[in-house]
Amino acid sequence: MTSDTLQTPKGALTLKRPGNTDRSLRAWDATDELLLEQMYARMPEGVGSRVLVVDDQFxxxxxxxxxxxxxxxxxSASLSEALVLNGRLNGEVSVAAPKSWLTPPEGLFDVIVMRIPRQLDYLSWLLRWANEVLAPDGVLIAGGMIKHLPDRSAEVFSDLVQTKQVCPARKKARVVICGPGEQGLEGWQGQWKGYPLGEGGSVSGLPAVFARERLDIGTRLLLPDVRQAAAKLAPGSRVLDLACGNGVLGLEALAAQPALSVMFSDVSSQAVASARLNVERLAPDVEARFCHGDGVPEDAGAFDLILLNPPFHEGGVVGDHIALRLFQQAARHLAKSGQLLMVGNRHLGYHRSLKRYFPVVTQLQADPKFVVFSARHQSLGAGRS
Structure with missing residues (x-):
């Protein structure tokens, strides 16, 4: 069991992960400790500086x-719920709701405090964006767990910002202090990357999007079943592309049946922005909605078909805890005669997990690494909702 208490320069904070039942998963790490120490060492209270926190976790x-x-x-949309929960746990501490890349704040900022991401392209995005919104004499304080820092991260920092100090590593974490550089996002060819999809089309994704440069092999295995299921749906049927990424699964459903009503939902704001761009470009006349949220919106209603390739990692934590939450939400929002189609890593044993929430689970496809399942509330011959 791990501690929920983080000692900060201003006292103790109690922090939990929303919805988490695994007591071994802590809601903070040494990166948070070191960033807070460095921040308060440089920013005494009452100086009136404008401060931005980027990609706080919980x-x-x-x-x-x-x-x-x-x-x-x-x-990540999960930060909103975490701030509400942990604000209450610490004497009703009130902070403004976080913004996302769908509606980012405008500069200039005196200080940016940032957790270093695991993806190198996303790190480049963040540093270029920081260069655009930092005041000329502004400071970037960035930190991460050493084992999670992307390869060549030191080179990216050297190329894009002015590294003023590399703090000594402590508790397997490191913090760097930087000034703004000159390169921004405009004209950067790494901002959008993609791959061909279907006849003459292609999809693109921003740096934080999963598998933005090539079709994920699990998704590839799932696509034929998506086409088959979507083609059988009546016009106006409701489809949810859950954890949509760049929107490939929902777009495949629309290619098979353009008269569907599709919702694209993802915890990543860059994924939602990418899915929106791809739908506008490849299927501009369809009925589509886009949701930046941690799972299925409570007021989303029922869906006739839910498509899912669940993430199996959250930051540095790997496991099935995200998938289990998504399965539970999908079960609540699947129409009585509807179907969940999902693909997952074979070793995670999702057939057992799905049976907690769906009475009828069928394996449709498999290869050495991935398995495709269909999950329903009732068998095909049991009547319709």
């Missing part, structure tokens, strides 16, 4: 810096 940075009234920006 509120340690935003709440730990609450006395400085920071703004918060995160790609």
């Amino acid at each position: 509120g340690a940075l935003t709440l730990g810096l609450s006395s400085l009234a920071p703004e918060s920006l995160a790609d």
